[in-house]
Amino acid sequence: MTSIFDQYEQDSQRSKHPVAPSIRPDISTTGFIHMKLRDDGPIFTKQKVNFLPSDDITHLAVSSNLIVIAMANNVLLRIDMKHPDKPEDIDISKYSANMKLSGLFLDPLGYHLLLAMVPSKGETPPAELFYLHRKTTKLKQAGKFRGHEITAVGWNFANTSETTSGPILLGTSKGLIFETEIALDGDKIFNTSLEQYWRQLPNYLPLYGSKEVDGLVFDIGEESKPPITGLEFHRLGNSDRYVVVVTTLIRIYQYIGSVTTLDEKPLLQQIFNRYLNAKERFNQLDSTLPYSKMQFYYSEPKQLPKSFGWLTETGIVYAQIDPNVDPKNVLVNKKVITCPETSLIGGNISHSSERPLSFVLTEFHTLLLYSDRVKGLCLLNQELIFEDIYNDAFGKLVNITKDPMTGSIWAFSERAVFKYKVTKEDRNVWQIYVDKGEFDLAKKYCKDNPAHIDHVLVKQAEMLFGNKEYDQSAIIYADTHSSFEEVSLKFLQEWQIEALKTFLKKKLEGLKPQDKTQVTMIVIWVVELFMNQMGALRGDHTSHLHNPRYQELQKQFDSFLAIPKVEECIRMHKSSIYDLMASHGDKENLIRLTIMHRNYEEVIRQHLYKNNYMEALNVLKSQGNRELFYQFAGTLLQELPKPTALALISQGSMLKPSKLLPALVSCNNDEKHAQEVIRYLEFCIYKQGCQEQAIHNYLLSLYTRYKPDEVLRYISSQGQDIGMVPYDVHFALRLCQEVKLTKACVQLSALLGLWTAAVDLALTISVDLAKQIASMPSQNDDELRKKLWLKIAEHVVRERDDIKQAMEFLQQCDLVRIEDILPFFSDFVTIDHFKDAICNSLQEYNQHIQDLKEEMEEGTKAAELIRKDIQSFRNRCIFIPAKDTCNTCDVQLLLRSFYVFPCGHRFHSDCLVAALIPMLSMEQRTKLADLQRQLTTVSGKAEDTNSIGSVSLSTKDQIKADIDDLIASECIYCGELMIESIDKPFIEEEDYERVMKEWD
Known part of the structure; x- marks a missing residue:
């Protein structure tokens, strides 16, 4: 059976997805692989618990995977998530009786439940005040709290016992605060002693004239006596210090003190004593x-909370x-x-009144x-990132609460319970901290x-640079x-040379060999x-050698070398x-470096x-070090x-020509040098x-500059x-255009596939060249070839007015016909010039007809x-033995209406529909359902009117024929549908968990 807590549905939600910082144009992405296997999805997603409460929900408490739901019909629903x-x-x-539930308080372990009634x-x-243990269904009344409406409970998060709550x-x-302890009476689970200790506190008189109250630990002392709306206490690390945090309608109190005697009860009275008269x-x-x-937010259960929040009319006090x-x-x-x-x-809708x-x-x-x-707000930048209507x-909606042990978040309305899932909420925190x-x-x-780390470092370096911390920024x-x-x-x-050297040396450390x-x-x-730097300090004499700054630079330079x-x-x-070094006149370092590296x-x-x-x-030719040639x-x-x-x-x-290229380029000053460089490059x-x-x-x-005839x-x-030529065709075309080498431009344009431009350029030189270019495109591209030949024909007719040469195109290109070039001639040209071409064209059309x-x-x-084949197929028949069965349900075929396919497969009509849907x-499903509904309607009318041979029967036959076309057009075992479904899984993804549980 599927758990009701495993059945969820999605509701109306909107999440704001922060835009990831784009890669800055000044940042190299070398070494980064941008890969995203799946979408992270929204941070918060709501899932509705699929159950129907018997009455309106009034309270809900959750802790340690135990949920207690209180309803208006005085029924508690207790559910163990395990x-x-x-x-x-x-x-x-x-x-x-004559009471209503005002508060529901569950301890962190989920074993002790307090019910406050008014x-x-x-x-x-x-x-x-009533008490309910996890292992019982009977409530226990706390008599000594009679008359006190409990509005907040400070549970003992250090407690690990199932039978006692520890001091709470x-x-x-x-505005009163009591301390007590809940404990079981021996092994009798159903006989619970609420008041483990409860005595009059000696020498204590609450502030503002309050009388002594049995079991009272503290009175916050506000004159208006406001209710305690929040109450928690925690031990501060491994010390003997404790903190008690109390909130009322308008105030937050902190009580911090030491508990020196753990056996003394009430335990926390030792903290409050110092505040009695202060x-x-x-x-x-x-x-x-x-x-x-x-x-409170707990990063780990039973540890000191990490953060605190207090909701008032002003907003949330966060700390x-x-x-x-x-x-x-x-x-x-x-x-x-x-x-x-x-x-x-x-859009922006104000909810200021709510x-x-x-x-x-x-x-x-x-x-x-x-x-x-429900709205989701980022605590770091106060940005609204989630909203759920x-x-x-x-x-x-009634309340939202959080399991302090597991961190699960639960919200509930009057008639439903919802769970919120938090997914990778820290995904964009780094970006907020950067800002x-x-x-x-x-x-x-x-x-x-x-x-992300690189983005952070860049921002940090920019900030340090702006603060003039140049050395740290460089690092x-x-x-x-x-x-x-x-x-x-x-x-x-900024002329920060030292910072620049620091940056360069640090960059050098990170480079690979x-x-x-x-x-x-x-x-x-x-x-x-x-x-x-050293040249600025170097004088004509040797005085710079005694300069402390020069000596320091020399040490740094030696360390660098x-x-x-x-x-x-x-x-x-x-x-x-x-x-x-020689250009700076630094002979000392030059000699030192020569000796160090043995310069041959x-x-x-x-x-x-x-x-x-x-x-x-x-000397260069006689030595064997080829690198010297490049130098x-x-x-x-x-x-x-x-x-x-x-x-x-x-x-x-x-020698590698590419390594000699800088040397070849550097000497290109005149024709004499260029001729020698051309000789070497041709070699x-x-x-x-x-x-x-x-x-x-x-x-x-x-x-192009020195030998244009060679281009x-x-x-x-x-x-x-173009895929085999070793030069850059676009670069070559640009060079030839600059020096007006038209023939070369024609060849390069054709090489690039710019056929129209190539023909246009060729026509400026000669018609024969244009014809040569027009013949070059692929024989399969008739449309392009025809377009190019027509361009040449138009040039010949309109520019040269050469009718005879235009007629020759009809012989040279089988794609161009007389009717294609007629528009190019003037209205005064006689038909005698085209008589033969027109007759040939008409004969071709006649043959085509x-x-x-x-x-x-x-x-x-x-x-x-x-x-004839279709007519003979209609008269085809097949014999069905009485013992034949349906291939789907294995029931005798003749018991219900059925279909038989030429391949031999047989199906009942309903079995075929069920398997095919x-x-x-x-x-298609919608169309089939609609046809079945129409068939049912028409069949009913036919029975009522008994109109055999009428229009109703004709309509019925047409509907049946449409259904047959839809479901019986091919066998589901032998047809294309079976082939197309071969890649579909046997179990759909949404049913996988359910099926696996059923198998288990």
Whole structure:
């Protein structure tokens, strides 16, 4: 049997989904994989408990998965969530004569239940307090509380016993606080002693002249004697200190003290003693409401609450609970949260005249209960994120409560009970903390999401930068994926060189060995920064060597050069580093670095310094380190273009042209250098078969500037397959357009599939070229080819007025006919020019008409054969033995109306319909139900009128035929329906849990 607590239905709900921060344009997403397997859904979802109460629900209490529901007919419904199919009905009518239930209080363990009753309207019996244990159905009266209306109970959350409640506090409607203990009398479960201790307190006189009351612990002392609306006490950690929090209609009280003797009863009197003759500590808010509500949020059961909330007319007083900030105040960071006056359903609708009836707290949100709706409010930014409108059929909402042990949230109206599920409510907390500038908390709630953590770090770095904490900002910026260039520029704009160096060095630490380009860039930049700083302090003499600032920079520079990544980078880029140091005139560091890295190419560099370029080229050719070619080729090409180009050619495939490309580009100053670069690039392409796009593009750019006649030859040599050409076709087209190489533009446009543009350009050169281009498209694309030929024909007729050449198109392209080009001629052209073409066209149309006639005759004969087959099929019959059974129900087939299919399967009519309905679409199901309803109606009329052969029977036959077409068009075992349903599961997803429980 399915539990009533497992059967839920969805109601009208609206949730506000916060917009996730978009990836900033200055943040690189390298390394982030944006993956979302499923939608998180709304934070709060409501599920209705599917049961019908016997009367209006007045109270509900829940704790430790035990629910107690009180109804207006004086019946308690007690349900253990572990066994929800065994609810207990407890009749309390004999205890509530002339009384009504005013309060229902259940302890955290769910074993002790207190029922507060007050006289009904117009009655005079005093208020009563009753007790009910979890294992009994009989109420026990607490005689000594007679006359006191209990409005709040402070349960002992440290209690673990099922037979005793431990010391508890009871608050009354007159502002009094009592302490007592509930305990079972031995093993007699049904003989419960409520007043475990109850005695007159010596030497105690309540404030404001109150007389002594037996068992009284404290009187809050307000002159108006307001009711206690909230009451809880907790032990502060492992110390002997306790806190008691009390709320009335307008005040919050805190009583903090030590309990030194645990055996002394009343236990909590030791806390209140210090407040007997002293003014209480309280917070007050004006309120005209006849109620207030107090709630705590527990991150873990039986632990000190994490937060506190108090609902009044003004709003919710929300505070964190921390006993370590102030020894006299555990409610810290108090703030007033205003109840929302807008709506997520139907726009901004004001509800200022209506105040919440109750509320519950979660870790980051609060659910506010109104008479007709529940609203969810974020506690961090006071934003309305959820709203649930209730149906009037369930009556007005009464209360909302939370299980302090399991955290489940329950709301109930007069006629229904609902459960709220909380799903990943901390999903967007990190973003709220970022907006508030609380970055440590934001990182805590990012939950190792790299994209979120990066967003937090960026915001933190921006804040530190704005506060001029540049060094700290640089360290954090280096851990983000922010744009390297933008961050660097920010520090440069503020001229924070030290912060920039910090950022670069921190960024360098995070780079991997394979990130050689980034490492090289950062190392060279840091060296440049050191050189600038040290150069500013360096004078003509050696006085800078004794400058403390210079000495400090030298130490930092030496430490930087000793980093393994930096050593490796300098070893790979010695020339650049040496040139950089030499440009700053820092001979000391240059000599030190040369000795450190044992620079073998120093000979070549010395030749270059002395302008002995040929000697430097000879040394370069004789050595075996190919990397030196990439370093020195630019300089040597600039000074010795032809010998250097020949030297590069002699190296053959040992050199990578792409790595030489910067050197080749740098020496492109005049035609003499360009010719040598073209020679080397032609060698790479035609001899070495280089397919690198950058090389081909660069050669094209040189051709267009210095050898325009070679462009068309080069394009033709690379083929006409755009997927195979090694150069960038768009780039080539732009280059040719700039220098007005029209023929090359025609070929490139055709290569790109820009046929219309290619033909237009070709027509500016020659008609023959245009014809050549028009013939190039695929033979399957007749429409495009025809369009291109017509464009050429129009050009010939209108631009050249050449009728003879236009007629030749009819012979050259079989797609163009005379009627296609006639509109291009002027009205004064005589028909003699087109006589032959028109006759040929008419003969083709005549032949086409004859072909269509023959096809129609063949179609007529085929239709006649089909009609004969259909007629013969109508006379077909099949013999059904009397013992044949239905393939679905195995009952004899002849007992009811049936269908027999050519495949041999047999079904009763009703069995076939029942088996077929799940396979039909919703539209087909609706149509079948409508036809069956019409058949029933027509059959009834036929019986009443007995009109055989009338219109009714004709209609009936038509309906039956429609039903047959729908359900008997094919066998359900052999037809397409069975094939289409092969991927459908045997058990639907919504029935899976129910079926599995039935199998268990």
